Amino acid sequence: MALLDVRDLSVSFDTADGVVQAVRGVSFSVDHGLTLGIVGESGSGKSVAVQTVVGLTQGARITGEAWFADRDLLSSSPESLRYIRGRQVGMIFQDSLTSLHPYYRVGWQIVELIRQHDRNISPATARRRALELLTLVGVPDARRRMDDYPHEFSGGMRQRAMIAMAMAMNPALLIADEPTTALDVTVQAQVLRVMGDLQREFGTALIMITHDLGVIADIADDVVVMYAGAVMEQADRRSMFYRFHHPYTEGLLLSLPVPGDRRRLTPIPGQPPSLITLPSGCPFHPRCRYAFDQCREQTPPLRDVPDKVGHVSACWLPTRSEEREGVRQMVRARGQTAAAAGSDD
């Protein structure tokens, strides 16, 4: 059984403009020691989905289930969720400066966290543990640096401190929401390496939320692609990059500048839809080069793509690869000129 199993999760918010359907019927799961990557662009619902699971969404209407160690997190009390967060589920966010308290020394904050979760631990032991953790995540000269204030740490160091805090209670699951987005690439490489090492050492399951397909290709075992609040495609890493089924996945990959490839980029035309007034049928159809009548009328369910177990896609294109390739080639041939003329909006 999976460590975390999210089933048919929907989250919506009432706003002055109408109901924002941030997450619509999303399911995913992650196992011990594995990494699930959730990719999507701004407003795809990737952060809301995961934050809802751990009880961090306020003022939302939530339906669905999220099973974690024989317990449905979505029907748990705030107290028990608080117990689970930090102890069994660690979290790292994008902005480490706002996640650390600016008035307290970094080491003290880690000690405090350890003592919150373990009342019996002595201050000296907690401090030793904090030092161990900071050393583990690669803070150089940790014995001295643990008495620094957050502003004295660089962005990469702060993010390491955040990882140290998230790992303090040796959680079974680590949730990282764009943990390296605010970092420079060389620092990002350091931080990803630290996370990978910890995961191997402790067998932690990791959910990595990111907009960066490069990071996904680097560390994910399984990938979920989200668009307009729903899962478009889900597969293991290699299938997602080499045998993707969904046109949105294809569009994302084609619009990325790929190192070493100087061919002209192929953007996805148009803009993502409003989550208040979603298009009929498939939410991607207004931007999809392959869209046909059925796509405008009926929302495609997630269907199995037969080439690989666990590969599912929410698209009406044929799931058998030969038939699908036929359609793709036909559309491409027809659309070369049309796409060039109308590709940008």
Next chain:
Amino acid sequence: MTADLQSAPVLLEARNVVKEFPIRGGSREQRVQAVTDVSFEIRRGETVGLVGETGCGKSTLARCVTRLHELTSGTIIFDGQDISTLGRGRLRPVRRDLQMIFQDPYSSLNPRRTVGSIIGEPFAIHRVADGRERKRRVQELMEVVGLNPEHYNRFPAAFSGGQRQRIGVARALALRPKLIVCDEPVSALDVSIQAQIINLLKDLQNDFDLTYLFIAHNMAVVEQVSHRVMVMYLGQIAEMAPRDQLYARPRHPYTAALLSAVPIPDPDVSDRRHQIVLTGDIPSPVAPPPGCRFHTRCPRAEPRCRTPRRCSRCSGTRPGTVRPAMSPWPTGSSSGS
């Protein structure tokens, strides 16, 4: 770089540009050395990419080039004229030819002005066109950058991030400038939209004979658009080379490290390649290390790197000994572009 670009006339030349900022509450000697002794040139029709990490001085350099900052010392020659000490009045005609596009499409547009008035403002400032003529030219520009001219009277809030960036592009383009300095023009955008803007900038370059100084932290984006690339580290140019050379055979260990750190959206390549993971943090620009500024983190540093004279071994700008190729960058198809 194509042959005709190599022989094209120089449009912008920066000579020994230095920009220092005083530190509030610091002593007189303590100054942030944001840009130290930077020299380069940009030829007409060329796109020069400027990459580097946070705090390396790339945006400060851009602001020096466009005279939004006063230089501490050094010279900027634009289109044959020394503009580094021109006063406001004399600078005004230069600004027609020297425009800028900013990173944040949300904060760089006045939310209380209509799109028509934002894009038309350069015409007003420089008294080029007014009334119906201005409106006609603004709508023409909107068409050129892929906006619907009927949206002339809408406010920025009605547009998405990508469309707002198109407004910024149209505004920069209004006076048919010779050089546009693009400071992180796509880094606030989602990838599917980012590709739209990159293609737009490339098309405009062809159609309007533009020259770009293109600043970004994303190595793959810079590779897409640039003819030549400069890599900046801690206020200095670490390496400058034609694009193909810089990506395939980086000379400076910092360039190599930077390239190897970029996540590649291809599992096979990602699994195979060897990453150079740097240790330590970027030193303070108040007291940068002597010699090569990268030596404190360089995996290949030698004693001579610490001596004040800049080492020519790593610098791609001078003909030094050819170092073995150490590019971690995959060499894919380089067709097109």
